[in-house]
Amino acid sequence: MLITIKYFGQIAEVTQKDEEQIETSKGSILELLSTLNAKYSDLKHKEFQIAQNQELVGLEAKLTGAEIALLPPFSGG
Amino acid sequence: MTSRYNRHIIVSEIGQAGQDKISNAKVLVVGAGGLGCPVLQYLTAAGVGTLGIIDFDVVELSNLQRQVLFGTSSIGQNKAEAAKKRLEDLNDGISIIAYAEKLTHKNAISLFDTYDIIVDGSDNFETRYLVNDACIITNKPLVYGAIYKFEGQVSVFNYENGPSYRCMFPKPPQSGSVPNCSEIGVLGVLPGIIGSMQANEVLKIILKIGTTLSGKLLCYNALTLQNSILKINRNQTIIQSVLKHKADFNTTKTNFNCGTKITSVSIENFLSEKNIQFIDVREHHEQPKVEALPVTHMPLSELKSSLNKIDITKKKAIFCQSGIRSKQAVELLRKLNIQDCFSIAEGASEINNILLSTRPIWSQNAKKL
Secondary structure, three states: EEEEEEEEEHHHHHOOEEEEEOOOOOOEEHHHHHHHHHHHHHHHOOOEEEEOOOEEEEOOOOOOOOOEEEOOOOOOO | OOOOOOHOOOOOHOOOOOOOHHHHOOOEEEEOHHHHHHHHHHHHHOOHHHHHEEOEEOHHHHHOOOOOOOOOOHOOOOOHHHHHHHHHHOOOEEEEEEEEEOOOOHHHHHHEEEEEEEEOOOOOHHHHHHHHHHHHHHHHOOEEEEEEEEEEEEEEEEEOOOOOOHHHHOOOOOOOOOOOOOHHHHHHHHHHHHHHHHHHHHHHHHHHOOOOOOOOOEEEOOOOOEEEEEEEOHHHHHHHHHHHHOOOHHHHOOOOOOOOOEEEOOOHOOOOOOOEEEEEOOOOOOOOOOOOOOEEEOOHHHHHHHHHHHOOOOEEEOOOOOOHHHHHHHHHHHHHOOOOEEOOOOHHHHHHHHHHHHHHHHHHHHHHH
């Protein structure tokens, strides 16, 4: 299935893009993440949470959504 | 003469009754920096009856690019006090209280207890988790904002049974893994936009109108003008684990789950030491300088490339602006196998205050150096 992945903050700096579309047959968020880790080697050093279809989900969640977002914490103020 | 709040009162959704709610509200703003300034400015103008400002830091020249309450004449002044001075001119009909001190586990609960709504405009994770946890314990709504270069996040936590910050990010990131504004920079207008959104959330909570960002995180990108709103669910287990600390919160010396195992010690332990090197890991522009001590400057951003400045024969007492980067520096130096490094708990302003009060003792030892 074709999914859109959105990258925020420091994550977008690792991937060098704000969003991209990828074709995947992966069953879970965790499996998708390992695909992304292989594609972007610096990603594993970053902290982030994952949203699926605009809702934060755990790594064990099933990949069902059309849109995934990788959301890092910001500390600046 | 029309009243100061006429443009509020003539809005049918607000009216005199709404303006009275604003006048009766008590809001505490943590941090009078990039986010705190616009929040304070709009809440003061709106007539929030009691406005608290807590910030231990002093105004420096590089703040003026975004911290719009301050002018060149404020440089060197405490931010909470300088903000109060400007805000009292903007609105002399409200009560503005400046706390020129650091928010800690010790003072957070009693301080939060006296306010209705807490606004987080801090600039580091240690304070953000402290604010979140203290809001859970005191059951106060938290209006959250945070920024990174061109992007911002806004939400409302711990409100009407909604999620908390920890429901989104359960534990602080490893120290040093996420840079802050003084290390990486920020577009000056961004905190203006995000802080104004926070002020808007505060007013909606006070007035009980519209829908707040409770349970939702707004992500704003100033470059693309794309907004994303992500849903966050309440995690009762995480909230319960914070509530467990209710009784011993005041005595917690270090933040639980704080991403670093480095503990800090007071500068007072080192003032009588002879074989000691004091290292300032703040960036070159940061104020105030500590001039009463022989200090080696090694900004955290240049630490790895300036290791030759370290005197390996001496103990290293490392300080920064608030005691967070000093921990990161110690962690980094220990990883590089550099021994005898200590993180100083106090920031530069507090160190200067301590030195002023203990000067005779220190200068005696300084002569022996």
